[in-house]
Amino acid sequence: MDGYIQTGLGILVSLVLFVIGYRQTIGAKKERARNANLSIHRAILRRMVLEEYAPVYSDITRLIEGKAREFQVSINDLRSEDQVLNSLFTEVFDSDLVSPAQRIEIEKRLNTCLDKAEKESSKPSFAEYQQIRLERKAMKDSLAAMVLSASILGAMTSVLFKFVETKTLELEWVFSAIGVLVASIAVLTVLSVYRRTKEAETVSSRRAEFLHGSAFESDIAKTLSKAGYSFIIEPRLGNLRPDFLVEINGKKVAIEAKAWDEPVPLHFVRRTLDYLNHLLASEKIDKAILVTRKQTSMPMGNLGSDRIVVTTIDQLPRTLKEAA
Known part of the structure; x- marks a missing residue:
């Protein structure tokens, strides 16, 4: 029975440490990115409603870059220019706070910018694509390090629990700790994969948009070469x-x-x-x-x-x- 308690305690400690670490690092960064996207959306919408501003694609690019620095996130964590414009159009079209005449006029301004954007390629350059891949790899490496660190601490906690209880050290505890380590890594890996899957479904960003299309083009290039x-x-x-x-x-x-x-x-x-x-x-x-x-x-x-x-x-x- 003590063995089950020891194993369960180790896995629980690993899980708690992983959740805390995730929220303080990756989770905090994603929260800053959400706030930056909201700030961009509100800034452009206010100018359009109060000052009759007509969106310009290059202005949106500069605003995204400025907000990325302000909120200390990568520009690739934020929405792309096309995603910002589509979000603005949806907000204006669905809002009951804007008069019908003003809504039609704002939609015309948005459509002018959207039409120009659709005629120009929004694909990343090779350098931008490489940067996005490096950022994605760095995030995966950070997540893997977090999983391993939390699992090791959980395994050490399970050994410490047994040592405090018996005041002795035995070789079999090492094997028990290894079992806790492996089980913790498996549990945390499944949890991290699940979180990434859910976030991929709900979080729109320049990185997600570019990687989805670029990866498909890469697959086509491989098919043609083969x-x-x-x-x-x-x-x-x-x-x-x-x-x-x-x-x-x-x-x-x-x-x-x-x-x-x-x-x-x-x-x-x-x-x-x-x-x-x-x-x-x-x-x-x-x-x-x-x-x-x-x-x-x-x-x-x-x-x-x-x-x-x-x-x-x-x-x-x-x-x-x-x-x-």
């Missing part, structure tokens, strides 16, 4: 820049990557198809392929044109062979 295709990443075709350009038997095929894994709003689909049609109209592209994560995100096959094909990343090699 299939033996040479490709160009984000070639400039006039004012347009598809994600990939592949040349197959003299035909130029543009690939647009969308990390959609569930059904998306129709205006997203229409906007993407308009973009693909613009690519084909440039007469520099013979075929356009839209690649999604899962088949459930939108209808597969061609959508009103035999030169536009929708496929998943798993079916991409076969689609390219058919395009040849």
Whole structure:
């Protein structure tokens, strides 16, 4: 019975220390990021309502950078410019405190900025992507160190509990402490993975937005390389820049990557198809392929044109062979 109490005490101490450490470090940083996002939202909304301010994309970027320094967080922990604009539009559209005439006027100002943003790529540069990956790795390393430290302290507590009770030291306690250490690491690892999963579902940030899309593009690049295709990443075709350009038997095929894994709003689909049609109209592209994560995100096959094909990343090699 004492063995169970000793093990349970060690795991409990590890769990308590981990929760306290998490809240004081990673949790505190996330709270500062939430407050910074709220401050950005309120600052722009006040200027729009009280001073008839028309949002400018570069102004929002500067404001995000300033608030990141003020609240001592990374700019990648905050919402991206597009996410800030969408949040503002939702707030104005849903508010009963703004008169109908003023709401319509504010929405026009927001739509002007949103339309300009949609025409320009918001993808991170290679340097920005590397920085985001390094920050993500640093957070994982910090979390792993926290799990290990809390587990070691829990294991030491279990040994100390037995020593205080018997006033002696025995070799078998070492094996018991090792068992507590392993059990604590397993419990805390499951807890940390669960917390990251829940946070990924609820917390919107520049890092989450960029990594989701960039990781999918990286998977497509690996698929193309494995299939033996040479490709160009984000070639400039006039004012347009598809994600990939592949040349197959003299035909130029543009690939647009969308990390959609569930059904998306129709205006997203229409906007993407308009973009693909613009690519084909440039007469520099013979075929356009839209690649999604899962088949459930939108209808597969061609959508009103035999030169536009929708496929998943798993079916991409076969689609390219058919395009040849």
